[in-house]
Amino acid sequence: MNAEKTHILRRAARPEPKPDPVRPCFAAVPRGAEEITAAELARLGVQDVTVAKGGVAFAADRADLYRANLWLRTASRVLVKLAQFPCSSPDELYQGVHNIAWHDLITPTMTLAVDCSLRDSALTHSGFVALKTKDAIVDRVREACGSRPNVDTAGPDVRVNVHLLKNVCTISLDSSGDPLDRRGYRLERTEAPLRETLAAAVIALTGWDGATPLADPMCGSGTIPIEAALLASRTPPGLQRSFGFQRWPDFDDGLWNKLLKEAEKGIQRLPVGLVTGYDQDSKALVLAARNAAKAGFEGQVHFFHAALEEFKPEGDAGVVILNPPYGMRLGDEDDLRELYCRIGDIMKQRCRGWTGYVLTGNLELAKYIGLKASRRFVLFNGAIECRLLKYELY
Ligand SMILES: C[S@@+](CC[C@H](N)C(=O)[O-])C[C@H]1O[C@@H](n2cnc3c(N)ncnc32)[C@H](O)[C@@H]1O
Numbered sequence: 419m420n421a422e423k424t425h426i427l428r429r430a431a432r433p434e435p436k437p438d439p440v441r442p443c444f445a446a447v448p449r450g451a452e453e454i455t456a457a458e459l460a461r462l463g464v465q466d467v468t469v470a471k472g473g474v475a476f477a478a479d480r481a482d483l484y485r486a487n488l489w490l491r492t493a494s495r496v497l498v499k500l501a502q503f504p505c506s507s508p509d510e511l512y513q514g515v516h517n518i519a520w521h522d523l524i525t526p527t528m529t530l531a532v533d534c535s536l537r538d539s540a541l542t543h544s545g546f547v548a549l550k551t552k553d554a555i556v557d558r559v560r561e562a563c564g565s566r567p568n569v570d571t572a573g574p575d576v577r578v579n580v581h582l583l584k585n586v587c588t589i590s591l592d593s594s595g596d597p598l599d600r601r602g603y604r605l606e607r608t609e610a611p612l613r614e615t616l617a618a619a620v621i622a623l624t625g626w627d628g629a630t631p632l633a634d635p636m637c638g639s640g641t642i643p644i645e646a647a648l649l650a651s652r653t654p655p656g657l658q659r660s661f662g663f664q665r666w667p668d669f670d671d672g673l674w675n676k677l678l679k680e681a682e683k684g685i686q687r688l689p690v691g692l693v694t695g696y697d698q699d700s701k702a703l704v705l706a707a708r709n710a711a712k713a714g715f716e717g718q719v720h721f722f723h724a725a726l727e728e729f730k731p732e733g734d735a736g737v738v739i740l741n742p743p744y745g746m747r748l749g750d751e752d753d754l755r756e757l758y759c760r761i762g763d764i765m766k767q768r769c770r771g772w773t774g775y776v777l778t779g780n781l782e783l784a785k786y787i788g789l790k791a792s793r794r795f796v797l798f799n800g801a802i803e804c805r806l807l808k809y810e811l812y
Contacts, residue, residue: 438479438480438481439479440465440477440478440479440482441477441478441479441483441498441499442475442476442477442498442499443475443476443477443478443482443483443486443496443497443498443499443593444470444473444474444475444476444496444497444499444590445459445473445474445476445486445490445493445495445496445497446472446473446493446494446495446496446497447472447473447474447492447493447494447615448492448494448613448615448616448619448797448798448799449471449472449797449798450619450795450796450797450798451492451615451616451619451622451797452469452470452471452472452473452474453469454492454619454622454623455473455474455490455492455493456468456469456474457622458489458490458491458492458493458622459474459476459486459490462482462485462486462489462490463482464476464477464478464482464485464486465477465478465482473493474493478498480668480670480673481673481677483496483498483593483663484661484663484673484674484677485677487593487594487598487656487661487663488654488655488656488657488661488677488678488681489654489655489656489681490598490655490656491615491618491619491622491645491648491649491655492615492618492619492622493598493615494594494597494598494599494615495592495593495594495597495598496592496593496594496598497579497590497591497592497593498590498591498593499588499589499590500518500523500589500590500591501514501515501517501518501588501589502586502587502588502589503517503586503587504585504586504587505539505541505582505585505586505587506539506540506541506585507540507541508541508546508550510587511541511547511550511551511554511587512550512553512554513554514587514589515550515551515554515555515558515580515589516554516557516558518555518558518589519558519562520555520558520559520562521558521559521562521563522667523576523591523666523667524555524559524567524575524576524667525559525563525567525667526559526560526563526564526565526566526567527567528567528575528576528665528667529567529568529569529570529573529574529575529576530552530555530556530567530568530569530570530574530575530576530577530578531569531570531571531574531576531577531578532548532549532551532552532555532577532578532579532580533548533577533578533579533580533592534547534548534551534579534580534581534582535579535580535581535582536580536581536582536583537582537583537584538583538584538585539582539583539584539585540585541582547580547582548580551578551580551589552569552578555567555578575665575666576591576662576665576666577591577592577595577662578590578591578592579591579592591662591666592662593661593662593663594661594662594663595660595661595662595663595664595665596659596662598615598655598656599613599614599615599616600614600659601614601648601655601656601658601659601713602658602659602712603644603658603709603710603712603713604639604641604709604712605705605708605709605712606639606705606708610638610743611638611639611641612638612641612642612741612777612799613641613799613800614641614644614645614655616797616799617641617642617644617645618645618648618649618655619797620642620739620741620775620777620797620806621642621645621646621649621739623775623795623797623806624737624739624773624775624808626646626649626737627649627650628646628649628650628651628688628692630733630735630736630737631691631692631693631694631731631732631733631736631737632646632650632692632693632694632736632737632738632739633693633694633695633696633729633731633732633736633737633738633739634646634694634695634696634738634739634740634741635696635697635724635726635729635738635740635764636696636697636726636740636741636742637695637696637697637702637703637706637721638697638699638702638706638741639702639705639706639709640695640705640706640707640709640710640719640721641709642695642739642741643693643694643695643706643710643719643721644706644709644710644713644715644719646693647688647693647710647713647715647718647719648713650686650688650692650693651685651686651687651688651714651715651718652684652685652686653681653685653713653714654681657678657681657682658712658713658714687718688715688718688719690718690720691720691732691733693715693718693719693720694719694720694721694722694731694732695719695720695721695722696721696722696723696724696726696729697721697723697724698723698724698725698726700723703721703722703723706721707721726757726760726761726764727760727764729764729768730768731768731769731772734771735771735772736772736773737772737773737775738765738769738772738773738774738775739774739775739776739777740761740774740775740776740777741776741777741778742754742757742758742761742776742778743757744778744779744780744783745779745780745783751783754780754783755783755786758783758784758785758786758787759786759787759788761776761787762786762787762788762789763788765787765789765809765811766789766811769811770811770812771811771812772811773808773809773810773811774789774808774809774811775806775807775808775809776806776807776809777797777804777805777806777807778804778805778807779799779802779803779804779805781805784805784807787807787809789809790809791807791808791809792808792809792810793807793808794806794807794808795808
């Protein structure tokens with residue numbers, strides 16, 4: 419065989435680069451934060467952003483999907499939709515799942531887990547739906563490859579999401595893996611930490627952009643100051659963790675590293691005094707400082723051991739955010755009434771020129787603040803309906 423012929427054969431044998439289709443995605447979002455996540459997605463430049471209840475639909479190619487996971491501050495996970503079909507019986511479920519070319523997505527040496535949520539449907543047992551889905555997936559892979567993947571509910575390579583609503587079944591891949599609120603900086607938990615995604619939603623609702631100081635006088639484990647620092651320094655919230663899509667067969671290592679490098683280049687150091695946290699609990703403050711250091715803000719976010727009564731923010735204007743205990747987990751109602759009165763007094767007397775925000779799940783207690791809120795936002799902390807109350811402190 420001459421050299422030219424060998425060259426042609428070699429070229430013909432090289433696999434075609436895989437196309438990078440734009441796929442329908444869904445960012446699952448804590449209720450109340452959907453519009454904020456939609457704005458985040460629009461800023462990332464993704465297409466077809468549509469707000470839905472409990473999340474935001476959008477279209478994403480591979481780079482968009484990686485970017486969404488890396489950068490979204492308020493979403494809890496990003497799902498990639500594979501199929502949607504009517505489903506009122508176990509057979510319809512099995513067939514609908516079996517129709518998907520799972521062998522392109524999962525190899526027999528990989529592990530999988532199936533999450534299920536359902537509402538208003540003929541199939542009512544989420545455990546059964548998850549099991550039937552898993553059966554259809556492993557059967558399809560076995561038929562194509564001769565052996566089947568195993569289940570690993572704790573740390574699977576591929577997490578499949580089944581959502582059944584009014585007898586319509588949506589099958590998705592969970593590209594995030596661990597929920598996106600697990601940023602990787604929280605080393606230990608205090609008694610009542612705010613979820614990272616909720617803290618980010620609160621900061622987004624205040625409109626704070628890092629141009630003025632931000633103070634949290636009841637910072638606990640530091641979630642609000644740390645999320646503020648991530649925002650102001652332009653650090654992607656997902657920089658320190660890994661994601662589900664990194665275990666997928668089509669994972670593009672080169673693309674991912676390029677996105678990480680671009681993001682790292684844009685990170686800015688925070689000015690002294692921009693973000694501060696205070697708390698009367700010294701143990702919580704030790705944790706806050708450790709968490710902030712883990713997040714990369716040692717010497718940039720400052721924490722002070724102080725009771726609310728001693729709090730006085732530095733500077734003429736800024737944003738003060740309080741997340742006081744509200745009786746569900748911490749604190750006794752009588753003491754809390756007293757505390758909420760003091761919050762009102764301190765904001766009025768010591769924070770003139772600032773804008774105050776209080777996040778609470780107890781509207782009765784909020785009345786004791788005694789100031790007129792200029793805006794009220796509804797947010798959910800898990801199942802607890804909360805209010806973020808805004809106070810203009812002239
Ligand atoms: C609901 S927790 C805040 C949780 C925090 N956002 C986090 O993510 O960890 C309320 C915090 O208020 C603090 N606290 C309660 N009364 C206080 C007071 N009078 N002065 C200062 N801090 C107080 C508690 O120590 C607790 O850390």
